Amino acid sequence: MTRAHEIKNRIIPYQMLYEAISGTHSLVENILPDHGIPSLRMGLKHIKSVINDFILKEREGLPVIGHHFAFPTEFLYAFDCVPVCIEATSYLLSALLPDGSEPYYDLITHWGHPFHTCSSQKGTMGMTLDDLFQFDAIITPTAPCDNTYASYPFFRFHKKIPVITPDLPFLKEDKSYPYLGEQIKLGLEELGRVIGQEPDYDKLRRALEIENKIFSMQMEIFELKKTLPCPVENMFNAMAAAASIYLSGRPEKITFYEEMLSIAKQRYTRKEHHAGEEKIRSIWPYMIIFFDLALCEWLDRELGMSILFDIFNYNFAEPIDTTSDLETMLNGMAIKTMEAPMVKQSAEFYYSFIDECVHLAKEFSADCYVFTSHLGCKQFGSVPQILREALRDEVGIPMLLIDLDVGDKRMTSEKIIKDKIKLFAQTLL
Numbered sequence: 243m244t245r246a247h248e249i250k251n252r253i254i255p256y257q258m259l260y261e262a263i264s265g266t267h268s269l270v271e272n273i274l275p276d277h278g279i280p281s282l283r284m285g286l287k288h289i290k291s292v293i294n295d296f297i298l299k300e301r302e303g304l305p306v307i308g309h310h311f312a313f314p315t316e317f318l319y320a321f322d323c324v325p326v327c328i329e330a331t332s333y334l335l336s337a338l339l340p341d342g343s344e345p346y347y348d349l350i351t352h353w354g355h356p357f358h359t360c361s362s363q364k365g366t367m368g369m370t371l372d373d374l375f376q377f378d379a380i381i382t383p384t385a386p387c388d389n390t391y392a393s394y395p396f397f398r399f400h401k402k403i404p405v406i407t408p409d410l411p412f413l414k415e416d417k418s419y420p421y422l423g424e425q426i427k428l429g430l431e432e433l434g435r436v437i438g439q440e441p442d443y444d445k446l447r448r449a450l451e452i453e454n455k456i457f458s459m460q461m462e463i464f465e466l467k468k469t470l471p472c473p474v475e476n477m478f479n480a481m482a483a484a485a486s487i488y489l490s491g492r493p494e495k496i497t498f499y500e501e502m503l504s505i506a507k508q509r510y511t512r513k514e515h516h517a518g519e520e521k522i523r524s525i526w527p528y529m530i531i532f533f534d535l536a537l538c539e540w541l542d543r544e545l546g547m548s549i550l551f552d553i554f555n556y557n558f559a560e561p562i563d564t565t566s567d568l569e570t571m572l573n574g575m576a577i578k579t580m581e582a583p584m585v586k587q588s589a590e591f592y593y594s595f596i597d598e599c600v601h602l603a604k605e606f607s608a609d610c611y612v613f614t615s616h617l618g619c620k621q622f623g624s625v626p627q628i629l630r631e632a633l634r635d636e637v638g639i640p641m642l643l644i645d646l647d648v649g650d651k652r653m654t655s656e657k658i659i660k661d662k663i664k665l666f667a668q669t670l671l
């Protein structure tokens with residue numbers, strides 16, 4: 243059900259995002275050579291078109307639904323709505339605006355929210371405090387971290403926005419998936435009541451089928467990264483993370499992956515690296531640095547350092563069975579939710595994370611790890627030293643630790659980060 247809207251724009255940050263993406267895209271198109279950073283060119287083109295579609299839909303009066311990235315965007319295509327990922331919006335703006343999302347971190351901090359919580363939420367919280375976002379409802383599973391638990395009540399209690407919270411179990415056992423599947427269904431039904439729509443499971447099924455089609459391409463690209471040199475540029479990691487939210491469940495994502503796979507295959511055949519010579523192969527087991535995406539290209543070009551993948555690019559859930567009954571589909575959705583980046587790592591003890599890191603280092607012939615220890619991620623604060631020891635003992639490779647806030651350049655500056663990586667690289671060459 244749509245409702246006529248006389249009120250002002252309820253997604254002003256999407257307008258800001260659209261303008262920032264348009265400006266960057268036009269620079270990329272007009273300044274870079276034809277073959278320069280294809281993932282950036284294609285990613286921005288598709289994201290721009292989807293954001294524009296959201297802006298038009300908001301004007302038609304469709305409900306604006308906020309969601310945590312741990313509740314995959316395509317699940318919201320059970321409704322006619324404008325989805326807004328709370329975390330991705332903070333970080334995409336942090337990457338594209340000259341001042342990043344910092345003014346909004348400050349706004350919410352001055353309101354009283356602790357400064358040391360996750361900037362992925364703080365940005366959108368500040369924007370909502372300022373009424374730049376006006377959500378009709380928000381949905382988040384009870385995961386993946388304390389920051390989520392501590393931050394979302396702001397929307398419910400201060401802004402009086404209905405916040406729906408499907409319960410996500412910690413245990414990864416057979417009984418967990420039907421339980422979470424039921425929770426997702428109840429969550430969608432409750433959301434439907436709030437916005438005055440019935441969940442349309444056929445529409446949802448079609449969105450999930452698009453994601454299923456992309457899975458095999460994602461796996462092919464992942465496999466190609468095992469080759470030396472890596473045939474995929476560092477920037478792909480950033481664009482694939484953005485695509486996993488903004489293009490989720492949409493045909494634009496299929497096109498993006500078809501284009502990237504074709505380029506990766508060509509480079510693989512020619513044994514070609516995006517930016518000349520690959521000297522160092524690194525794995526970033528947590529996040530890349532969102533406030534400075536140019537760092538990806540700098541590492542490729544200046545240091546010959548490949549980022550093989552970051553946390554958003556090595557966690558893949560199997561395709562969801564959409565051909566059986568609803569219960570089976572919900573079960574698949576539950577598995578995908580529990581395998582989502584950060585949920586998978588944060589909802590259990592770290593043995594499996596450490597094992598996986600060791601395994602990935604061997605499989606992908608990594609020369610080193612770079613661990614970005616994000617201020618908000620308290621639950622990950624104890625991991626780096628254990629991981630460093632495991633990588634040294636089991637694989638014989640070093641790990642660089644960088645303390646920072648991945649979305650706020652004021653905590654650790656671009657210069658300090660580059661100096662640290664440069665020094666580290668010298669020890670490897």
Ligand code: SF4
Pocket residue numbers: 329360361362386387388389390584588616618619620
């Ligand atoms: S980055 Fe860390 S603190 Fe922020 S949402 Fe993810 S798990 Fe939570």
